[in-house]
Amino acid sequence: MSSKNERAAAARAKAQAQVKAQERRTTMIIVAASVVGLALFGALIFFIVNQGKVPALGEAGSTAPAASDASGGIPVGSGGVVGEDVPEDAPRVDIYLDFMCPICGTFEQINEADLNELREAGEIQVWYHPVSILDRFSNSTQFSTRSAAAAGVVADRAPEAFLDFMTAMFVNQPSEGTDGLSDDQIEEIALAAGVPEDVAGSLSNADFRKWATAATTQASQDGMQGTPTIAVSASGDFADMEILDPNDVAYFSEGGLKAYLEGLG
Amino acid sequence: MNVSSEVETGRWAAVQPWLSLVVRLAMAVILVAAAIPKMMDIPQSIIAVRAYRLLPEALVPFVGTMLPFVELLLALFLFAGLFTRLSAIVWLLMMAAFSAGVIWAWSQGYSIDCGCFGGGGDVAEGTTNYPLHMLERAGFIVLGAYLVAWPRSRFSADGWMKGD
Numbered sequence: 116m117s118s119k120n121e122r123a124a125a126a127r128a129k130a131q132a133q134v135k136a137q138e139r140r141t142t143m144i145i146v147a148a149s150v151v152g153l154a155l156f157g158a159l160i161f162f163i164v165n166q167g168k169v170p171a172l173g174e175a176g177s178t179a180p181a182a183s184d185a186s187g188g189i190p191v192g193s194g195g196v197v198g199e200d201v202p203e204d205a206p207r208v209d210i211y212l213d214f215m216c217p218i219c220g221t222f223e224q225i226n227e228a229d230l231n232e233l234r235e236a237g238e239i240q241v242w243y244h245p246v247s248i249l250d251r252f253s254n255s256t257q258f259s260t261r262s263a264a265a266a267g268v269v270a271d272r273a274p275e276a277f278l279d280f281m282t283a284m285f286v287n288q289p290s291e292g293t294d295g296l297s298d299d300q301i302e303e304i305a306l307a308a309g310v311p312e313d314v315a316g317s318l319s320n321a322d323f324r325k326w327a328t329a330a331t332t333q334a335s336q337d338g339m340q341g342t343p344t345i346a347v348s349a350s351g352d353f354a355d356m357e358i359l360d361p362n363d364v365a366y367f368s369e370g371g372l373k374a375y376l377e378g379l380g
Numbered sequence: 381m382n383v384s385s386e387v388e389t390g391r392w393a394a395v396q397p398w399l400s401l402v403v404r405l406a407m408a409v410i411l412v413a414a415a416i417p418k419m420m421d422i423p424q425s426i427i428a429v430r431a432y433r434l435l436p437e438a439l440v441p442f443v444g445t446m447l448p449f450v451e452l453l454l455a456l457f458l459f460a461g462l463f464t465r466l467s468a469i470v471w472l473l474m475m476a477a478f479s480a481g482v483i484w485a486w487s488q489g490y491s492i493d494c495g496c497f498g499g500g501g502d503v504a505e506g507t508t509n510y511p512l513h514m515l516e517r518a519g520f521i522v523l524g525a526y527l528v529a530w531p532r533s534r535f536s537a538d539g540w541m542k543g544d
Contacts, residue, residue, distance in 0.1 A: 136541060136542055139540070140541050143462060143463075143537060147462060147463065150456070155446075155450075158446050158449035158450075159446075161445070162441075162446065166441065248423075250423070251424060335426075335427045336430070336437060340427075
């Protein structure tokens with residue numbers, strides 16, 4: 116008799132435990148579904164806000180340097196001035212650079228003189244794309260974006276000082292993983308490169324920072340995967356450009372890029 | 381003979397939940413390590429997704445933005461040990477998708493960083509280490525497969541739900 120009671124009690128306890136377990140399970144499913152739902156909803160809002168924050172290139176809200184085109188490129192003419200005397204029918208060279216990128220500095224060192232020579236002779240058009248893909252290497256100070264935007268301001272308001280400013284930025288290039296250069300330091304570099312005082316004081320312009328971000332997105336859509344990226348269009352039309360493979364064109368060897376470009380003409 | 385194998389089963393039964401706990405936490409830590417740098421630099425995460433040249437442009441920014449959130453969510457489930465088997469299956473599906481991407485990029489000869497732990501996008505020629513990436517990926521898949529097979533672990537929400 117008693118063993119029968121015990122068995123019944125055990126069965127009841129087991130059934131109760133099962134009901135408890137089922138209840139807990141239901142609760143956890145609801146909790147989990149809510150967490151997933153909320154997190155994804157939050158991420159979606161974040162995504163929409165983020166998308167709205169940066170206007171596409173050419174849209175209102177991002178000020179582009181006057182001479183730049185829809186690709187975000189800044190043309191330098193034969194006289195070394197942005198937007199002046201750019202030979203439209205000559206082969207076009209597009210150079211994508213991040214001021215934080217060490218091998219961009221190397222590229223400049225190796226090719227600057229060659230590119231200047233060809234450009235001054237009117238044999239090529241050179242388009243610079245200061246882009247910001249390395250913001251994560253400047254301890255959240257966004258050095259890549261700030262410096263690309265500063266280059267945009269210089270191109271727009273001090274077009275004759277643009278080349279010197281770029282060269283100086285690479286000479287004073289900070290190491291990856293540091294805070295980069297402060298806005299004040301960039302201003303000093305600009306002044307030393309011949310940028311007028313009023314322009315040098317406006318390098319941190321917010322609209323140009325938006326332009327730098329928009330131009331980077333455009334560059335990425337055009338096939339820029341990293342820096343430096345060198346694209347060449349033999350016809351001089353950006354639509355015909357092809358990104359150079361460093362295995363085919365040895366642009367990290369002295370004279371490699373120059374020989375290739377001379378072969379185009 | 382029979383006895384010794386029973387002893388071994390007993391030992392495995394004692395060790396397995398602890399091993400599953402270690403695997404589960406390791407997977408969670410890997411996910412967090414993968415998500416944080418992406419979270420800090422969403423534009424770069426988008427560029428990294430675009431670099432695979434697999435997805436249509438309309439989807440690229442969306443996937444690049446959502447990816448770290450999804451990774452963190454999965455990490456949360458693994459930390460808690462909630463719906464462990466399901467989480468491990470989701471992990472394996474993600475790994476399958478990422479591996480397909482890396483194999484695709486490799487087969488196309490693209491020189492890209494996988495972007496697995498943030499960053500990503502293109503890298504200088506020769507610094508793309510595809511074989512090492514695939515080895516790492518194989519290890520991740522082993523972890524996931526183990527957890528699918530033995531999801532029961534110590535200190536898990538699953539265990540609490542069942543009442544043990």
